[in-house]
Structure formats: C-alpha cells, structure tokens
Amino acid sequence: MKNFVRAGNIVVFIVLMLACATAAMAGQWIQVVTSETGYELIKKAGSGSETFCQLGDVLIINSGDVFNDQILKTDPVNVMPVRPGEKLYLITTKDPAVFNMVFPGTRTVYRDMGFIVLLAGETAAMNLMSKQTDFTKVELLPGNQVVLSRPLTTGITRIKSEDALAKFIDKLDMPAFMQDLTDLVDLKTRYSYVSQGQKAVDHCEEVLKEMGYATSQQPYNIGSSRTNNLIAEIKGSDEDKFGQVLIVGHLDSTSESPRSNAPGADDNGSGAAGVMALARLLHESGIKPAATVKFILFMGEEQGLYGSKAYVKALSATERPTIKAVFNLDMIGFDAVAPLSVMIETSSFNRPMVEKMQKLALDYADFTIHTSFNAWGSDHAPFLQAKIPAVLTIESEFSSNPNYHKTTDLIESINQGLCLQILRLNAAAMYAYAIDAGRLN
Numbered sequence: 001m002k003n004f005v006r007a008g009n010i011v012v013f014i015v016l017m018l019a020c021a022t023a024a025m026a027g028q029w030i031q032v033v034t035s036e037t038g039y040e041l042i043k044k045a046g047s048g049s050e051t052f053c054q055l056g057d058v059l060i061i062n063s064g065d066v067f068n069d070q071i072l073k074t075d076p077v078n079v080m081p082v083r084p085g086e087k088l089y090l091i092t093t094k095d096p097a098v099f100n101m102v103f104p105g106t107r108t109v110y111r112d113m114g115f116i117v118l119l120a121g122e123t124a125a126m127n128l129m130s131k132q133t134d135f136t137k138v139e140l141l142p143g144n145q146v147v148l149s150r151p152l153t154t155g156i157t158r159i160k161s162e163d164a165l166a167k168f169i170d171k172l173d174m175p176a177f178m179q180d181l182t183d184l185v186d187l188k189t190r191y192s193y194v195s196q197g198q199k200a201v202d203h204c205e206e207v208l209k210e211m212g213y214a215t216s217q218q219p220y221n222i223g224s225s226r227t228n229n230l231i232a233e234i235k236g237s238d239e240d241k242f243g244q245v246l247i248v249g250h251l252d253s254t255s256e257s258p259r260s261n262a263p264g265a266d267d268n269g270s271g272a273a274g275v276m277a278l279a280r281l282l283h284e285s286g287i288k289p290a291a292t293v294k295f296i297l298f299m300g301e302e303q304g305l306y307g308s309k310a311y312v313k314a315l316s317a318t319e320r321p322t323i324k325a326v327f328n329l330d331m332i333g334f335d336a337v338a339p340l341s342v343m344i345e346t347s348s349f350n351r352p353m354v355e356k357m358q359k360l361a362l363d364y365a366d367f368t369i370h371t372s373f374n375a376w377g378s379d380h381a382p383f384l385q386a387k388i389p390a391v392l393t394i395e396s397e398f399s400s401n402p403n404y405h406k407t408t409d410l411i412e413s414i415n416q417g418l419c420l421q422i423l424r425l426n427a428a429a430m431y432a433y434a435i436d437a438g439r440l441n
Ligand SMILES: [Zn+2]
Pocket: 250, 267, 268, 301, 330, 331
C-alpha cells in the first residue's frame, strides 16, 4: 500500500493536452511509467533512440521522435516535452532538507526515497550543482541504468529457523542493544568537536573490551580538531584465505545545538549500538570466525565522512584487497509507515554482494527491501570509491524522518522491530562472510 500511495502522490505525472502534443511532436520527450509497462514499451518501439532509468517501480524514459510517435498513440497521458536547453538531472541525497527543497526553474519528474529527478535548463542546473556535498550527489540522470531496484518483499513464512545460521542470529540480544542505545543517548551529545564525543568513543571502547575484543583508537583531524575512530578486532582462524570483514557505523551525532544537545538516537545511535550488538552476538556465540572481523565506530561522519575517509586512506595497498566485505549501519530505527522496510545501498560493481544479501534477507529477515545502486552520503562511500565491496543498510524512510539532526531524535522514535530485522540481516551477512564463507557459493 505504501508504495502505491507514494507513487501516486510523489511522482509527478504531467497530463499533456492534445493540442500541445501535436505542436511539439518533433522534440524530445520524457515519459514516466511503471517499470513493467516501460520495459514493454521499449521492447515494442525498439527505435534505439530512447534511454531509460529505473527508480523502483517507475521507469523514466527519455526518448526521441520515433519512440514517442508510437507511444503517444498507445499511451498519451504520462508524457512531458523537454524544452530547449533542458536536461534530466538526478539528485541522490541523505539529507531530508535537500530532499524537500524547491529548486527554482526546474520541473520535478520524480521524488521518492532520497532520489529526485528534475528537468533543468542551464542556469537552474548550475544552482543544482552547487548543492553537491558529501551527503548530496548531483549528476545528469544516468542512461539505461537501474538506480533503484523494484522493492523485494520478504515473508515471515519463508524464514528459516532450524539451520546453524538461524540459531546464530536468533541469539541477537535486543535488550542489550536497547541498553547500549540508551547509554549513547544519555551522553546528551556525541558531537565530534566536543569532549563528550571522545567520551562516547571511550565508553564504547570499554564495552567492546569487556566483550574480549582487542581495541584501538585511530586518531585523525577534522580541520584543526583532533578525533578518533574506534576499532575492535577478533583475528580470524584463516585470515590468509578469508581476509577481513568490517562491520561499521558512525558514532558521532549532530543537531541544531550540537555542542550540548544532540541525542542522535536514530542517527546514528541505532547503527552504533547495532555494531556493538553484532560484536556481542559474535562474542557470545563462542565461534572463532574464519575471517578477521573488525567492528569500527567512526567519528566525524556528520562533518563530511571524515572517519571513514581517514580509515580508507590509511589502508595500505596490500591490505585493501584483503577486505572482503564492509557492512555500514547508519539510521536503522525509523519506520513510520507499514510494512517495515530497509534500503540496501551499494555501487553497481558490487552487485554480487547485494544479491547475496537479498538472498539472506529472504531466508532470515522480514521486511521490504529497496536496493539502490547510487551510493552516497554515508561511511560506505569512501570504501566503494576505493573499490572495496561495501553495503549500507538504512531505514528506507530516512527522507521523511522528522527528527533528523534535531534534538528530538530520541529513543521514543526508535522502531525496535525495524532495528531487529536490519540487525538480523547484517548478522546473517556477518555469518556468511566471516564464519561460514562456503555459504556464499
Ligand atoms: Zn548518519
């Protein structure tokens, strides 16, 4: 229901008047249709002049005359003409403020799940380009690409409960997860520039040390300010063969008054407590993994992914290829509209890893999965830029989270059910990549 309603509300279908259609026939056109219909139309027309971009259930077709001459006859409704000088742009953002922004001089073709597709002329496009940050990417709409897959629904009836992996993830300790999350929120702020930020790092180091992990802090600068990433590690029994698996999330928080009050329960207390929950699960299972597993909490994410950038930069050329998988947890606790849903995000070169995770999700988790191949705006991005296989799991409703970067990002708004499902998926992935790597084939 949710997707249907969203598609109806958010995707802007321009109804074209017939007079207009005849007048502008010889131009370029944009057509927004359901992906199923869209692929059908492309197959039928086969003019070769069209390009498409898939965003979930929707296909945006950008086409020339031949294609549209045929399509207009069959489906004259959801078509908009491209004005001279206009091009299609794609904005990918993790920032709800940008997601809800009005861009003067542009026309909206699509807006959902952190993606905006706009038609913009040259001047408007320059304004768009100036919006690019570490959290917002602006580019020409890619041609013939799937940016966001159609949603994939997992179902409780299919969930396996008897095999070793199921028994492993069933031991996820949710009360301990909620306690860790509460402790992080109780610090009042984990802003990177204040001493309370370092206090959060030291607190988590204590928790992970107590579990028996070898820990270390990696110092680096954010501008002139000094901060530390936290790394907890268990050596694999066969690191030569299975390499390293990284479970990561950012620990820092921000808000309108970040120095004194930035509870960051969802962003990213949920992911940071999630990293610790996965560390606790592995520790309490008593299993020695085949791969070396590192649990990493980054600081400086909110200022521009400083922690993950520093981590990737410090990797030697020989170490990089030993990292087989990076799982980034950022905002895993907001879900206001049923059913529970998650976004899995990576780059297209890393499609095989996402396909393995989708398979694990079908067997061991219960939510709707949206898969994005346009990675941006969190700590998986620097890894992917270095061609290290990395995947982000994030609540799919992040762009409508009203508490984002606000002092109201409190425990009360955390959906524990969503946290559990996202942790189950990451726990299954940790098992598959670090403990029983044979499962991957
Ligand atoms: Zn975050």
